[in-house]
Amino acid sequence: MGEKYLMKGNEALGEAAIIAGCDAYFGYPITPQNELTAYMSKRMLEEGRVFVQSESEVAAINMVFGAAGAGKRTMTSSSSPGVSLKQEGISYLAGAQLPAVIVNVMRGGPGLGNISPAQGDYYQATRGGGNGDYRLIVFAPNSVQEMADDVMDAFYLADKYRMPAMVMADGMLGQMMEPVEFKEPKSRKDLPAKDWALTGAKGRPRNIVRSLMLGGTGLYEHNEVLRKIYAQVEAAEARHEELETADAEVTLVAYGSASRACIGAVRHLRAAGKKVGLIRPRVIWPYPYKALEKQAEKSKKFLVVEMNLGQMVDDVRIGVAGKAPVEFYGYAGGWIPTVKEVVDRVNQML
Amino acid sequence: MPKGKVVINKEKCKGCELCIAACPKKVLGLSEDFNTKGYRYSTPLHPEECIGCGFCAMMCPDVAIEVYREE
Amino acid sequence: MKNVYKKPESMTSATTIYCPGCHHGIAHRLIAEVIDELGIADRTIGIAPVGCAALAYDYFDIDFSETPHGRAPAVATGLKLTQPDRVVFTYQGDGDLASIGAAEILHLANRGFNITTIFINNAIYGMTGGQMAPTTLEGQKTTTTPFGRDLKVHGHPMKVSEILTNAAGVAYIARGAVYDPKHVMETKKMIKKAFQNQIDGKGFSMVEILSTCPTNWGLSPLDAVEWLKKNMEPFYPLGVKKDIDQEQ
Numbered sequence: 001m002g003e004k005y006l007m008k009g010n011e012a013l014g015e016a017a018i019i020a021g022c023d024a025y026f027g028y029p030i031t032p033q034n035e036l037t038a039y040m041s042k043r044m045l046e047e048g049r050v051f052v053q054s055e056s057e058v059a060a061i062n063m064v065f066g067a068a069g070a071g072k073r074t075m076t077s078s079s080s081p082g083v084s085l086k087q088e089g090i091s092y093l094a095g096a097q098l099p100a101v102i103v104n105v106m107r108g109g110p111g112l113g114n115i116s117p118a119q120g121d122y123y124q125a126t127r128g129g130g131n132g133d134y135r136l137i138v139f140a141p142n143s144v145q146e147m148a149d150d151v152m153d154a155f156y157l158a159d160k161y162r163m164p165a166m167v168m169a170d171g172m173l174g175q176m177m178e179p180v181e182f183k184e185p186k187s188r189k190d191l192p193a194k195d196w197a198l199t200g201a202k203g204r205p206r207n208i209v210r211s212l213m214l215g216g217t218g219l220y221e222h223n224e225v226l227r228k229i230y231a232q233v234e235a236a237e238a239r240h241e242e243l244e245t246a247d248a249e250v251t252l253v254a255y256g257s258a259s260r261a262c263i264g265a266v267r268h269l270r271a272a273g274k275k276v277g278l279i280r281p282r283v284i285w286p287y288p289y290k291a292l293e294k295q296a297e298k299s300k301k302f303l304v305v306e307m308n309l310g311q312m313v314d315d316v317r318i319g320v321a322g323k324a325p326v327e328f329y330g331y332a333g334g335w336i337p338t339v340k341e342v343v344d345r346v347n348q349m350l
Numbered sequence: 351m352p353k354g355k356v357v358i359n360k361e362k363c364k365g366c367e368l369c370i371a372a373c374p375k376k377v378l379g380l381s382e383d384f385n386t387k388g389y390r391y392s393t394p395l396h397p398e399e400c401i402g403c404g405f406c407a408m409m410c411p412d413v414a415i416e417v418y419r420e421e
Numbered sequence: 422m423k424n425v426y427k428k429p430e431s432m433t434s435a436t437t438i439y440c441p442g443c444h445h446g447i448a449h450r451l452i453a454e455v456i457d458e459l460g461i462a463d464r465t466i467g468i469a470p471v472g473c474a475a476l477a478y479d480y481f482d483i484d485f486s487e488t489p490h491g492r493a494p495a496v497a498t499g500l501k502l503t504q505p506d507r508v509v510f511t512y513q514g515d516g517d518l519a520s521i522g523a524a525e526i527l528h529l530a531n532r533g534f535n536i537t538t539i540f541i542n543n544a545i546y547g548m549t550g551g552q553m554a555p556t557t558l559e560g561q562k563t564t565t566t567p568f569g570r571d572l573k574v575h576g577h578p579m580k581v582s583e584i585l586t587n588a589a590g591v592a593y594i595a596r597g598a599v600y601d602p603k604h605v606m607e608t609k610k611m612i613k614k615a616f617q618n619q620i621d622g623k624g625f626s627m628v629e630i631l632s633t634c635p636t637n638w639g640l641s642p643l644d645a646v647e648w649l650k651k652n653m654e655p656f657y658p659l660g661v662k663k664d665i666d667q668e669q
Contacts, residue, residue: 029516029549034564037552041565045574053553053565053575056491056521081489112471112487355422366442366635366642372602389441405602407426411446412437418422 354402533590
C-alpha cells in the first residue's frame with residue numbers, strides 16, 4: 001500500500017479484487033476484458049485461490065452462484081454480449097440474496113457488435129437485464145484508480161446488503177494504463193455474518209439457497225424483504241462527484257469514459273468564461289436523483305453525454321423532474337466523445 | 351520444357367512457406383522483396399523443375415496459387 | 422498447358438484475415454472445393470462461429486449466417502428443418518463448439534438431424550488472443566494457463582470426436598489434419614463424405630480438423646506444423662471414428 005503502479009484498468013481491477021479477498025474468480029474469454037481473465041488465471045493460483053475458465057459466461061455466473069452460496073467472495077467478468085448471457089444467473093443471485101461481483105467491460109452492441117468502448121448496457125444493468133424486480137448496486141468508475149477502488153467497494157456492499165453488485169467499465173477503461181494505488185480493503189468485522197451459507201449443516205439447522213417460493217404468499221413476502229433492502233441501499237449508497245456546478249448554466253451529466261471528455265469540456269469552457277458544470281454519478285444504481293433535483297434549481301439546461309443512443313438520460317429526466325430541459329448527446333457503435341465535440345455541443349446550448 | 355508451371359499471386363501470399371515445404375521438387379522459395387502488405391512472398395526460384403503436381407496449391411491457405419500442367 | 426488448379430467457384434476473391442499459415446484457409450478451400458464438386462453452391466447455407474472464422478462469410482460465395490457464440494448447431498437446426506432440401510453446414514472452432522456450444526453440438530449429434538459440422542481444433546482460443554480451449558493439451562501454456570494446463574486445476578482436454586461418436590444420431594465422425602498434401606487429400610475425402618451424407622439423408626456428420634495457430638502458439642507456420650504432429654496428433658488420433666455405412 002502507498003506504492004503507485006502503472007497498470008491496465010482490467011489488471012488493476014483484478015489485483016484490487018484479490019486484495020479485497022476475492023476467493024473465487026470464474027471467467028470466459030471475451031474482448032475487451034481478456035486481460036482481467038488472464039491476470040486472474042495467474043494471480044489467483046499464486047494466492048492459492050480458485051480460478052476456473054468456464055465453458056461459457058452462463059457457466060461462469062452459475063459457478064459464482066455456487067461460490068457465493070458457500071459464503072465466499074466471488075467475481076466474474078465479461079463484456080456486453082457475455083453479460084447478456086449472465087442475466088438469468090444475476091436474477092437468481094438477486095432472488096437468492098447472494099453477494100457477488102459482476103464486472104462488465106462494455107463494448108459496442110447490440111448483438112456481437114464490435115470490441116470498441118460503449119455504454120449501451122445501462123438499461124440492462126439498472127433496469128434489470130434479468131427477470132423480476134431486483135436491483136444491483138452498479139458502480140461507474142472513470143479511471144484505472146476508480147476501477148480498483150470500486151471493485152473493493154463492490155465486494156463490501158454486496159456482503160453488507162446480501163445482493164449482487166456490478167462494476168460497469170468500458171473497453172477504454174479496461175485497456176488503458178494509468179497509475180493506481182491499492183487501498184486497504186474495508187474491514188469485514190462490521191459486516192453481518194454469513195450464517196445463511198451452505199457450509200454443511202453440522203451443528204445448526206440446515207440452510208437453503210433458493211429463489212423459488214411457490215404457493216401462498218411466500219414470494220410476495222420475499223419481495224417485500226428485497227424492497228426494504230433496496231430502500232436502505234437507495235438511502236445510503238448513492239454517490240456522485242460534482243465539478244463546477246455551483247453556478248453552472250449548463251450542467252453536463254455523464255459517467256465512465258464519457259465523463260472524461262466532459263471534465264475536459266468543463267475546464268475548457270470555464271477557461272473561456274462559460275458557466276458549465278458536471279455531475280458525475282459514481283454509482284448508477286442507486287442513482288443520485290437528489291443531486292439532480294438540487295441542481296435543477298440552479299441550472300438552466302442539462303446535457304447528458306453517453307456512449308449509446310440515450311439510456312441514462314431517462315434517469316436524469318426523472319431527477320430533474322421537468323424543472324429544466326434535458327438534452328442528449330451520444331452515439332452507439334463504439335465511440336468516445338472528444339472534448340471538442342462536447343464543447344461545441346454545449347456552446348450550441350449556451 | 352518443364353511439365354508444370356505455378357502462378358503465385360504475390361499480393362495474396364502471406365509468406366507462410368507451407369507451399370515451399372510441400373514442393374517435392376524444391377521449386378519455390380521466398381522472394382527477396384516484399385509485397386504491399388510487408389510479406390516476403392513465395393515465388394518459383396527453380397521453375398524449370400516444376401512438374402505441375404499441385405501440392406503447393408493444395409497447401410496454400412490463401413488460394414494464391416494457380417497450377418498448370420502439360421497435357 | 423492446362424490449368425489443373427485454381428480458386429474454387431464458391432470462394433470469393435477476398436484475402437482472408439487469417440494469420441500466415443493458419444489452417445483455416447486450407448479448411449475453407451477444401452469445403453469450397455467439395456461444394457463445387459457436389460454442385461450444391463446455390464442451395465448451401467453456411468453458419469459462421471464466433472472466433473477467428475467469424476467473418477467466414479466474406480470468403481464463401483454462398484448464403485451464410487452469423488450466430489451467437491456456440492449456437493451454430495441450433496441455428497443450423499432452424500435453417501435445415503424449415504428447408505430440408507438445402508445443405509446446411511456449421512463451421513466452428515474449439516471454443517465455439519466444445520466450450521460454450523457443448524450442449525448445442527451434443528443435442529444436434531444426438532438428434533441426428535441432417536447437418537454437417539466442420540470442427541477446427543487448434544487447441545487454443547485464437548480470436549481473443551490465446552486463452553485455453555477445452556482441447557488445450559496438458560502442460561500447454563496459454564494466456565489463461567500461464568503455468569501450463571494442469572489437469573487438477575483446469576481439468577482434462579476434451580476429445581470431442583470420441584465423445585460424440587456415442588451420440589445416437591451420428592452418421593459419420595472423422596478426424597483429419599491438413600498439414601501436408603497427403604493429409605489434405607485424406608481430409609478432403611472426409612469433408613466430401615460429410616456433405617454427401619447430408620444430401621443422402623443419413624444423419625449428423627462431423628469432420629474435426631487438427632489445425633495450427635502459429636500466432637497464439639508463438640511458432641512459425643512450419644514449426645507449428647511440427648508441434649501439431651508431435652503433440653496434438655498422438656493425443657487426438659486421426660481417422661474415421663464412426664461411419665454407419667461401414668457398420669452395415
